[in-house]
Amino acid sequence: MSESEGKKAASSWINVAVDYGPLLVFLGVYRMNAPEDPNAAGELGAIIYGTVAFMIAAVAALVISKWRLGKVSPMLWFSTALIVGFGSLTIFFGDPTFVQIKPTIIYSTFGVALLGGFFAGKALLKILLEAAFEGLTDAGWLKLSRNWGVFFLALAGLNEVLRAQLDFEGWLWAKFWVFLPLTFLFTFSQIPMLLKHGLSFEDRDEPFKDEPPTG
Numbered sequence: 001m002s003e004s005e006g007k008k009a010a011s012s013w014i015n016v017a018v019d020y021g022p023l024l025v026f027l028g029v030y031r032m033n034a035p036e037d038p039n040a041a042g043e044l045g046a047i048i049y050g051t052v053a054f055m056i057a058a059v060a061a062l063v064i065s066k067w068r069l070g071k072v073s074p075m076l077w078f079s080t081a082l083i084v085g086f087g088s089l090t091i092f093f094g095d096p097t098f099v100q101i102k103p104t105i106i107y108s109t110f111g112v113a114l115l116g117g118f119f120a121g122k123a124l125l126k127i128l129l130e131a132a133f134e135g136l137t138d139a140g141w142l143k144l145s146r147n148w149g150v151f152f153l154a155l156a157g158l159n160e161v162l163r164a165q166l167d168f169e170g171w172l173w174a175k176f177w178v179f180l181p182l183t184f185l186f187t188f189s190q191i192p193m194l195l196k197h198g199l200s201f202e203d204r205d206e207p208f209k210d211e212p213p214t215g
Helices: 003-034 040-069 074-093 097-119 125-126 137-164 169-195
Strands: none
Touching: 003 040, 003 169, 040 074, 040 097, 074 097, 074 125, 097 125, 097 137, 097 169, 125 137, 137 169
16 A cells, blocks of 8 residues: 555544544443433433533544644534534533434535535535545536535434434434444445546545535
8 A cells, every 4th residue: 555545544534533433432421321220310411421522522523633634624613613512502401402403403504505505506515625526527516515415404304303213322323323324325326426527536435535524
């Protein structure tokens, strides 16, 4: 493996860790503090401990992104701000609803923004990803923005359904066993379109390095 390939692989793993590491920390801390005998007070305590760890891990991920990648994407800034904001509301009011609706707000905001840009003829995803897909045509960027916009809105709806149907721990596990696989499958599905619109074959792994974070 060449030095450039090694750096690209390391960068890809850092992106994944930055996107999903804080959620893994949340789940781990929550499980460590969850009561063996279910009770409301113990459950709330576990959620609050997990939320505090989630907030700290999110800020740490932002710092790591700046340190190792040399940049912090606008989407990561926005996601971290919501994690800290809604996490603080969860702790203050003792209500996990705030941290659970955070993904819905992120997905909805980016979905509406990307689709609004698409209908206005502007590929906002090109700005958010800082033109990461070298060679991709303007038409390709527009289609990619449209597709991610629709996907984000679908995730927003799915988050609300799962939030209503599952308990808190089930909802947390769904972030890994439902949202994460769906995101990777969707990213895979975009490769043929990207290649058709100018993305060079040598850069075919770029979509996994630079996929938008999904909260």
